[in-house]
């Protein structure tokens with residue numbers, strides 16, 4: 001069995017999407033061949049060839065303006081027929097992570113992926129919306145605030161291996177929402193200071 | 207300067223010849239922004255929030271969109287329908303425009319959203335074109351417009367569908 005994970009974050013290796021894709025492929029482990037490909041392959045137009053013979057395509061990407069990052073969208077749009085041809089028997093899964101706490105805010109992006117699968121004539125598996133992507137480096141996946149994420153990826157890995165379909169799901173960290181907000185705000189102020197800006201200038205109206 | 211409420215900004219992905227045919231001319235009350243040829247994609251750096259707040263750090267014309275958005279009362283997006291959402295060219299402009307809002311969170315209707323950088327953010331009107339748009343895609347598009355208007359805009363949105371670029375002229379009649 002061959003499973004192809006596509007990391008759709010423009011931040012590639014430093015991204016939440018990379019961590020999620022790595023954790024998922026570790027869980028799939030020896031049970032199947034699992035390749036992860038990223039934005040560089042998409043840009044170079046090598047991706048459809050890498051998809052060849054896949055039983056599952058797992059798109060892992062950040063939520064951008066309630067949708068798909070433009071470069072990933074462009075790839076899906078322009079390579080629709082090549083993808084459909086290279087991975088004709090594949091089931092499509094998607095894992096979308098977002099900055100806000102609520103995992104359900106990824107629902108529209110998951111629908112867009114479902115519509116993509118329909119247009120490509122591929123079978124839709126299911127989607128997972130991961131809230132509070134900003135927490136991803138707080139602990140190893142499966143530990144502390146990322147226990148829920150670990151469980152959600154365990155379930156997804158077995159569903160992918162069993163070639164199952166299902167309802168879209170969401171997952172949020174084992175961490176209070178109010179504290180996540182406070183930490184996010186502190187984080188923005190800290191990066192402003194690092195860039196030599198006062199908190200007040202973050203509110204600029206250029 | 208005309209009153210902000212009365213200013214319309216049209217973001218579209220038409221080729222120049224089609225744009226000249228279909229769209230009304232630009233004026234003090236009507237600003238046009240062509241998404242094609244495509245602007246550089248967002249690289250996810252958040253510089254528009256923490257380096258040059260309110261402006262994208264990438265130096266092409268994609269960085270000018272937020273300033274236009276801050277001057278209008280209505281944003282009309284004319285887009286080819288792609289999988290129930292915006293086209294890649296339009297999406298590249300939208301992704302480059304999160305500097306329009308603040309990094310700080312607010313809570314609305316049990317959900318987190320961003321606080322507004324500018325007062326009176328615009329109403330959103332999405333005009334999609336495409337042959338044989340599926341019903342599921344129409345439903346997705348309505349949800350997308352509603353979600354986008356909660357984050358970027360006033361919370362008010364409208365969505366229309368047309369089959370061809372030519373039919374879209376009706377949207378501006």
Ligand SMILES: Cc1cc2nc3c(=O)[nH]c(=O)nc-3n(C[C@H](O)[C@H](O)[C@H](O)COP(=O)(O)O)c2cc1C
Nearest residue numbers: 009015016017062063064065066098099100133250
């Ligand atoms: C251009 C842009 C648009 C974004 N839009 C949203 C959004 O609509 N909703 C949301 O919750 N987070 C949004 N985010 C936040 C990202 O989804 C979040 O930072 C995510 O964890 C990034 O994942 P990555 O590290 O895999 O790239 C946006 C970020 C960027 C750069």
